[in-house]
Amino acid sequence: MNKEIKMRQGLKARVANMDSTKLYNSYDVIGDIAVIKTPSNDVENAKKAAEAIIKIYHNRVKAVFMQTSAVHGSFRVRHLEFLSGENRTITIYKEHGCFFKVDVECCYISPRLLFEHKRIPALVAQGEVIVNMFSGVGCFSILMAKIPNTKVYSIDVNPAAYEFMRENVRLNNVSGSVVPLLGDSKEVVISQLCGIADRVLMPLPELALEYLPYAILALKRSGGCIHYFDFQHATKCEDPIEKSCQKIVKCLDTLGVTYHIDFSRVIRSIGPFWYQTVLDISVSGLK
Ligand SMILES: C[S@@+](CC[C@H](N)C(=O)[O-])C[C@H]1O[C@@H](n2cnc3c(N)ncnc32)[C@H](O)[C@@H]1O
Known part of the structure; x- marks a missing residue:
């Protein structure tokens, strides 16, 4: 059985008065920080869960926070309340052999993109030019920059995410391949990146449709691929x-x-009835 699944199951036994099925999926571990979500921001039970998480993940999780707001605003960040362990929000998150330094309170990061972080870089061919319109601290950009001779223009509007992205580029030795850019991706594309990309990433469902024309503007006139992320409501039918x-x-x-x-x-x-989806769109016939 996967080690992570074992830990989550072990937690059920330790936090008897919490709904164990909810608890199982209600926290993320990012580096050595765990972030718990409880439906009613129930601090007392969250503290018990936090202490149990620190024991179960001994030496791996050093700080636990409760998420007290939804991910919100244009920077896609969340409010956190300290629960247990060390009171700090900066950590190093490891994924697919790369290291991502991040402040989990002022930047977006999600281990729930683990599969996409592997799938999309695996599609990249040597020598591609890529524009990542919503890069965060650089996870997709850095993983794609590991493919030989790629050039990744990596844009984010959040100054904190941009600074961590710059640091992560150095940390992962991809300084020659990733160009970190601070700003609104629509403006950055118009001013600097028209017609240059083989591939464009749009990992921000909230803006994807509005910014789709700018993703197309960034593509080479011979065409290319757009990775379009969406949120979608769908009933059972x-x-x-x-x-x-x-x-x-x-x-x-x-x-x-x-x-x-x-x-x-x-x-x-x-x-309930809401999904995050991704579409890989091949585009050609550009004028
Ligand atoms: C969902 S996060 C990206 C996650 C990231 N791709 C990853 O894999 O971890 C979306 C990011 O888009 C940034 N953002 C929001 N509006 C933007 C805009 N207009 N231009 C550029 N970046 C923007 C936010 O600051 C945030 O870091």
């Missing part, structure tokens, strides 16, 4: 992927481009 596809059709038809959805998947469920 509906397919979230189909709804994500319908959403982009109008925009792409208006722009008069030829496109094909090469791949799509539901990344995760984010609430």
